[in-house]
Amino acid sequence: MEDAMNSTESESDIDESDRELWDLVEDSSIHNDNNYCLKCYHMFKRNPLVRGKRAHNDDVSSEKTISAGVECKISIGISACLSSHTRCIFRCLKSHKLRRIPKDSRVQAFRATGIFVPPDSRCCSSHILDDGRFGLADLETLSPQTDTCEMTGEDVAFHMNTLRKTKSSSLDNTIFDAISDDKLKQQTGLVRRDFLSVSTHLKLNIRTEKSLALGLYLSKLRHGYPNDHFSVIFDTPRRTIDRYMDKVRTGLKENFVPIHLGQGLARQDLVEDRSRVAKALLVDEAESSIFVWDATYVYIQKSANYLFQRSSYSLHKHRCLVKPMIAVTTRGRIIKVFGPYSAQDSDATILEAIMESEFFLELFKEGDVFIVDRGFERVLAKLAARRFKTMMPCFIDKDKKQLTTEQANQSRVTTKLRYVIECVNGVLKSEFRYFDHV
Numbered sequence: 001m002e003d004a005m006n007s008t009e010s011e012s013d014i015d016e017s018d019r020e021l022w023d024l025v026e027d028s029s030i031h032n033d034n035n036y037c038l039k040c041y042h043m044f045k046r047n048p049l050v051r052g053k054r055a056h057n058d059d060v061s062s063e064k065t066i067s068a069g070v071e072c073k074i075s076i077g078i079s080a081c082l083s084s085h086t087r088c089i090f091r092c093l094k095s096h097k098l099r100r101i102p103k104d105s106r107v108q109a110f111r112a113t114g115i116f117v118p119p120d121s122r123c124c125s126s127h128i129l130d131d132g133r134f135g136l137a138d139l140e141t142l143s144p145q146t147d148t149c150e151m152t153g154e155d156v157a158f159h160m161n162t163l164r165k166t167k168s169s170s171l172d173n174t175i176f177d178a179i180s181d182d183k184l185k186q187q188t189g190l191v192r193r194d195f196l197s198v199s200t201h202l203k204l205n206i207r208t209e210k211s212l213a214l215g216l217y218l219s220k221l222r223h224g225y226p227n228d229h230f231s232v233i234f235d236t237p238r239r240t241i242d243r244y245m246d247k248v249r250t251g252l253k254e255n256f257v258p259i260h261l262g263q264g265l266a267r268q269d270l271v272e273d274r275s276r277v278a279k280a281l282l283v284d285e286a287e288s289s290i291f292v293w294d295a296t297y298v299y300i301q302k303s304a305n306y307l308f309q310r311s312s313y314s315l316h317k318h319r320c321l322v323k324p325m326i327a328v329t330t331r332g333r334i335i336k337v338f339g340p341y342s343a344q345d346s347d348a349t350i351l352e353a354i355m356e357s358e359f360f361l362e363l364f365k366e367g368d369v370f371i372v373d374r375g376f377e378r379v380l381a382k383l384a385a386r387r388f389k390t391m392m393p394c395f396i397d398k399d400k401k402q403l404t405t406e407q408a409n410q411s412r413v414t415t416k417l418r419y420v421i422e423c424v425n426g427v428l429k430s431e432f433r434y435f436d437h438v
Contacts (some may be wrong), residue, residue: 012246091143092124102132107162201340227242265363277330281417288369290369292421293419294347294373312342312343325338341353345377373393374394
């Protein structure tokens with residue numbers, strides 16, 4: 001009520017001569033940048049209504065300045081790491097090639113550790129992997145510096161949108177470490193103990209988690225899916241999946257295979273690695289090594305190269321394929337996989353070529369027993385010339401309708417001993433569908 005009365009009195013104090021000046025103010029004809037005389041300036045500034053109008057305009061302009069200016073920050077009770085342009089957030093003693101931290105890496109760190117990484121933070125280039133994320137070992141060393149953090153509205157909106165778009169199947173360095181043992185067995189075909197054992201022998205040149213790259217590679221062998229399939233499932237570029245596959249394949253071939261296959265095997269271990277059935281049926285061969293040989297099929301697509309297409313086409317299976325030769329012990333331990341060889345090569349031709357290799361001459365000695373099937377008939381003479389003993393199911397003699405008792409018993413013993421190679425081939429193709437798919 002008093003404000004209304006004061007306003008009325010102020011209006012009454014204004015002379016009629018000043019009404020024109022007030023009308024100009026209402027029409028915004030006079031502005032601060034306009035040129036007018038000193039008398040009009042003082043009359044304009046000292047007028048009560050003009051001062052009230054200017055105060056109102058100042059309030060409106062200040063509100064516009066706040067809304068259009070720098071966005072305010074809010075304090076949240078979330079731990080934050082080191083925020084510096086000259087130091088690494090992992091507190092490295094010597095920061096090397098500091099770089100800005102990608103948004104995906106900041107979200108990954110917050111999800112894994114609950115520590116907020118400010119936008120202006122820096123880290124060494126070695127901490128950022130090829131896929132733009134932090135390594136699992138680095139995240140374990142991340143420590144908070146403060147118990148609270150300041151976030152802008154943009155940061156809050158980004159984290160909320162990222163949380164909304166997060167997929168359970170997105171590619172993460174810890175995906176194969178975090179899943180249960182049953183799911184790991186189903187996804188890779190290996191139990192966790194064997195999975196960790198293989199990863200310890202794997203040395204990669206790429207900066208990524210070994211478990212992630214190895215898990216993707218074993219998943220491909222396990223299910224036989226193309227790389228495009230994994231690219232869609234894990235929401236990762238196809239080129240990244242291809243690079244993982246190539247690096248793991250090369251790493252296993254250079255570091256794992258030489259230790260567990262081929263030249264890495266000790267001959268004395270092979271002599272002692274025999275089954276109870278072999279010990280009972282081959283009492284006379286107690287000091288000899290017993291090996292089971294057989295070739296299997298791996299089907300492939302039809303090649304555009306005519307010469308290779310012709311050499312890979314099997315008249316027996318009426319399909320394009322290659323033939324790897326496998327040698328195992330009587331307990332099913334794989335000694336080496338030879339090849340692959342052409343589909344037109346017989347088992348005897350393949351073994352004859354293997355006999356000239358350096359590996360064969362170093363590992364196999366005189367007196368060793370080779371258990372084979374009837375496809376190796378044409379190479380038996382050469383094996384005997386090198387003083388190898390052979391066991392093969394017998395053929396029916398000419399002018400005979402059935403095997404003799406001795407021949408039938410010998411065939412049964414051979415079949416009983418060589419069934420292990422069929423089990424090995426079956427396990428490889430059933431557990432790892434990649435070798436059974438085209």
